[in-house]
Amino acid sequence: MHYTIKFPAGQTEYFLNANYSQLLQVAPVNNAIIITDENIHRHYGHLFTQYRVLIIDAGESSKSWETIQQLAEKLIHFDVHKTSVLVGVGGGVVCDITGFLATIYMRGIAFAFAPTTLLAMVDASIGGKNGVNVGLNKNILGTIKQPRFILFDNSFLETLSDEEWSSGFAEVIKYACIGDAVLFEQLSQSSIVNFQNNPAELNRLIASCVMQKNRIVLEDEQEKNIRKTLNFGHTAGHAFETLCYLKHGHAVALGMILSLIASEMVLDFPKDIRPKFTALLLRYNLPVQLKFEVEKVLKIILHDKKRNNEFIDFVLLKDIGQSVVHPLSFEAIRSALQIFLDEYQP
Ligand code: ADP
Ligand code: ZN
Secondary structure, eight states, rough: OOEEEEEEOOOEEETTTTGGGHHHHHHHTTTTTEEEEEEHHHGGGGTTTTTTEEEOOSGGGSSSSSHHHHHHHHHHHTTTTTTOEEEEEEEEHHHHHHHHHHGGGGGEEEEEEESSSHIIIIIITTSHHHHHHHEEEEEEEEEEEOOSSEEEOOOGGGGHHHHHHHHHHHHHHHHHHHOHHHHHHHHHHOOOOOOOOOOHHHHHHHHHHHHHHHHHHHHOOSSSGGGGGGGTTTHHHHHHHHHTOOOHHHHHHHHHHHHHHHHHHHHOTTTTTHHHHHHHHHHOOOOOOOOOOHHHHHHHHHTTTTEEEEEEEEEEEEETTTOOOEEEOOOHHHHHHHHHHHHEEE
């Protein structure tokens, strides 16, 4: 399935349920450079021998200014110019780096993605946010620019680890919580294995997440209002991720539990939903327990980009499928973190 989405500045071609070999048509070998990581190169390097390839170390620690600098030097060495295109083949890390580098190299050249993780397919590759971390500050340097195309070849997922599958499902569950109660019910009846064994169902799931995210991004590309809801579970999640060295999706799962606690505190979110939610997380092999120091988590949250004087904008739920952005005082966040510890400490 192929369709085009027109954003205010530029458009993105979506090739869903596609085959990697189509890359040759959309990214000519003479002006495309592939950026990937060592693991993906080990599995799939044979697929892109015709291209010039830049390989980064796998993992979040590559999302740094240093990597950008090193890659820029290689682009200069390759004589990459204004009409070249950088193609990120990889997970969220590769997509973030590729997009960021492309938007600043020579004041901006084209870029595109072939996402290879579920998380990148349903979330990281879509919406045009690109960036790197500085110290503990995630995505603190970044840009918003849409890729030229995104090519989804679901067969990449065959080599994905169990941990990465569950990490991706955290973002799928996020979409269900913020805007799709029907999806929440469907997920409650299904499982990772079920999706792995049903390519058509997996493809429908990926397509529906892509469309939900694009609907939101089209309405609010610059994240002035509704796009903020995509950060559900991420404010505390990023702090857990940084402090406890968790996979992104696993940290977001725990961050979503915290958001439900806060939603109960300030929005009368029905208390009987939280056990159903944690059961759903467990069904998708996601964690529901964590030990942490409240003050350390708070400190990281206070540095969050969503800070607004003495309040932090949190995405809360009124019900499954109904999200709102709500300012929370530091005290309220501290109380929610304490309830989390009381109820979910291992
Ligand atoms: P994410 O997409 O979860 O944000 P990363 O880009 O860090 O995160 O990818 C997660 C890990 O999975 C990395 O170690 C990466 O090398 C590896 N990886 C990515 N895609 C695949 C794949 N298709 N098969 C096997 N490993 C992969
Ligand atoms: Zn995320």
